[in-house]
Amino acid sequence: MDTANLSRQETAARSAAVTLRSIRVELDLTGAPERARTGFPTTTTLEFDATDDATWLDFIGEEVRRLVVNGEERAVDYDGARIALTGLAPSNVVRVEAVGAYSRSGEGLHRFHDPVDDATYLYTQYEPADSRRVMACFEQPDMKAAYTFVVDAPSGWEVLSNQSPARTDRGLGIQRVEFAPTLPISSYITAVAAGPYARIDGAWERGDQHIPLGVFVRRSLAEHLESDEILEVTRQGLDFFTDAFAYPYPWGKYDQIFVPEYNLGAMENPGLVTFTESYISRGAATDAQRAGRANTILHEMAHMWFGDLVTMKWWDDLWLKESFADYMGSHASAVATRFHDAWVSFAAKRKAWAYQQDQLPTTHPIVADITDLEAAKLNFDGITYAKGAAVLKQLVAFVGDDAFFEGARRYFAANAFSNTTLDDFLVQLSAVSGRDMSDWSRAWLQTSGVSALWLETDADGDRTLVQTEPRPHRLRIGLYDRVDGRVVRREQVEVDIVEERTRIELADADLVIVNDDDLTYAKARLDERSLRTVEESLSAIEDPLARALVWSALWNATRDGELDAARYIAIVRAHAPGETNIGLLSGALLNAAYTVRQFVDDARRPDEQRQWTEATWNALQTADAGSDAQLSWARAFASASAYDDARHADVRAMLDGQVADGLVVDPDLRWQLLTALVTTGHADAGNVAAEQARDDTGTGRTAARRALASRPDPAVRRAAWDTAWSDVSLTNDHLDAEIAGFRAGGRRDLIAEFDADYFARIGDVWSTRSIELAKRLVLGLFPSSDSLDPVDSWLAENAHAPAALRRLVIEQRDHLARSLRVRAITRP
DSSP: OOTTSOBHHHHHHHHHHEEEEEEEEEEEOTTTTOTTOOEEEEEEEEEEEESSSOEEEEOOSSEEEEEEETTEEEOOOBOSSEEEEOSOOSEEEEEEEEEEEOBSSSSEEEEEEOTTTOOEEEEEEOTTTOGGGTSOBOOSTTOOBEEEEEEEEETTOEEEESSOEEEEEEOSSEEEEEEOOOSSBOGGGOOEEEESOEEEEEEEEETTEEEEEEEEEOGGGGGGOOHHHHHHHHHHHHHHHHHHHOSOOOSSOEEEEEETTOSSSEEOOTTEEEEEGGGSOSSOOOHHHHHHHHHHHHHHHHHTTBTTTEEESSGGGTHHHHHHHHHHHHHHHHHHSSOTTHHHHIIIIIHHHHHHHHTSTTOOOSSOOOOBHHHHHHTSSTIIIIIHHHHHHHHHHHHOHHHHHHHHHHHHHHHTTEEEOHHHHHHHHHHHHOSOOHHHHHHHTSOOOOOEEEEEEOTTOOEEEEESSOOOEEEEEEEEEEETTEEEEEEEEEEEEOSSEEEEOOOOOSEEEEEETTOSOSEEOOOHHHHHHHHHHGGGBOOHHHHHHHHHHHHHHHHTTSSOHHHHHHHHHHHGGGOOOHHHHHHHHHHHHHHHHHTSOTTTHHHHHHHHHHHHHHHHHHSOTTOHHHHHHHHHHHHHTTTOOTTHHHHHHHHTTOOOTTOOOOHHHHHHHHHHHHHTTSSOHHHHHHHHHHTOSHHHHHHHHHHHHTSSOHHHHHHHHHHHHHOTTOOHHHHHHHHHHHHGGGOHHHHGGGHHHHHHHHHHHHHHSOHHHHHHHHHHTOOOOSOSHHHHHHHHHTTTSOHHHHHHHHHHHHHHHHHHHHHHHHOO
């Protein structure tokens, strides 16, 4: 039995028998700068009541050295994941002395040595269940308690946790920082960070509330930190949520830290929110990137209430925090910051993620059946986040803004510092809206799959709105006309539908958008007249949200094989250069590139790829100097040039400084351009070494690793393959680099020989590596073959493989099957 994979049933029994009162965690991080040290001393003291005489603590580390129960030394019974506790009294004090392991995967306490200045940086990341890699604990969300952290660290380091320091003792070369106890929180949202981080301070004030604000980043990245904008968005968010939720921010301070080699986008640790450094640009950045960062800041801030103040009882109700935070991130961006088009990006990108996830054979209801931690880890997906947020948007359209937010206020007031389930939220919403929410919940939260909507017109001209997988929808239908070179909305019709077919009165229009304003969650199809209008005039649609819905409809139709892939790419080539919303432009460019590589038939792909490369180059030349569009096209051109070397001389010229006026070729774009040359054989290891000397940073070294693995040499690709599977010292970023290099340029001729080896390896890697690293290998190295037979054979022969592993393989099989199916449909 894998005792690390906690089940819902056993944790429910544990929380019924154990009442946790407090935890004190003492960490000795003074040895962290020494690379030879793999672990750190950690001592945990837990106070709890128990109705049973036996239970267990969760801990994953190098060793457990000592166990003391109620003042009595006990023999250590530790299996690598659980510490057995026996002979418990009704009231207990347990002390565990152990050694934790520094992480390279972003799970637990991650350690990073910065090559720029050799400084050492530490931070924790726990969700869903990795606090046990740092402390002995009850690793489940429904056992909340006050945590006190005491950290020994080198002098001169910033030492951070959820609360502010209550006391700091300084010695010779070291410091001991004891933090104030937290309010009751779950183990997975506790946090510690330490290192010589650069610090920017600020504050937010409202009435008698004074919240200190801090922004932290590695010193070598401090010059690139846009701290003024980050603090501005933070203050705007605290203003908005304080009013919206009518519950004061409860966590005392609000620190935000950008950390290296992070395996998520961000994490909502109360008082110490962690973010990936990817949100910091080392040169050029588009406004869409800044909007994405603002959205994430607000998403995590919403968690201070949805998830931290009120926490789901078990991971079945993960949506109670993630769906709400995803919705609130867009909503608060749109109404409280300068990024007023947040719902445009949501319609085009976040919902695309949901639509894709919801069409997989492994899709699940928003309120999912999560039996264990491995299942929980995989449910941080497009259903839990984006579909849940889209369904909440539909709910707001159904009950109204006032009722929705009043329901949230009552939910916080009734359940502060406790744990909840779906019913706890629906009770409050029903009370304020005057509606029975059970039918809505059954239709939207407890079913899976996505409806498709389209209009049918019969011989008499009568219109019927048709939906698959019928659900209740409140939506608007927009009628648009071409007027003086523009496409503008003439009329909008509001409709409530429930049945599969609904008769509807609609006038003719050049363009009909079935889900206008994007109120509901459904794939909306374009009729043929609308499609012709879009082909000719998409970029003339004035409303960016309407354009987002059109781009979304085109992409969904292409993925489903209903719109020819070449026709879709032609629309992108024609209208992306005129797209003024940078979020929509970047999404269209990514989707077009994916379509060329996945949905175009093999015989047509070289020609389509060449046309795409030329389109990106031409658009780059004509884009406004210094514009976000210019930067977006430059990135698209670099990406295309890894698959088609027709413009390799122009790529080289850009690296040599011959660039369009206004274009900033920052280190990241330089690496993208150079890697394209390496992938196509027009640059070598010497060029990579020279570029690394120019950019000898953590990011630069990772990019160099990827570039070297991208060389079009069978021996190089074999080395990358072997390194990815066998080198357990790789960080998560370095593993990604090896995988990306192995797959670079879509060169199946160089890597097809490894297909069988993939299926021979995945079972072992799942059982021996952490789930974070194993997942990267299983997903990143899945063979893009021209047959489903190998994966079908593995699934048939491994019916009893871990459910989480089978889920990943089944999903990859479905992606491959879709690609093969669409290629067959579009074959000339």
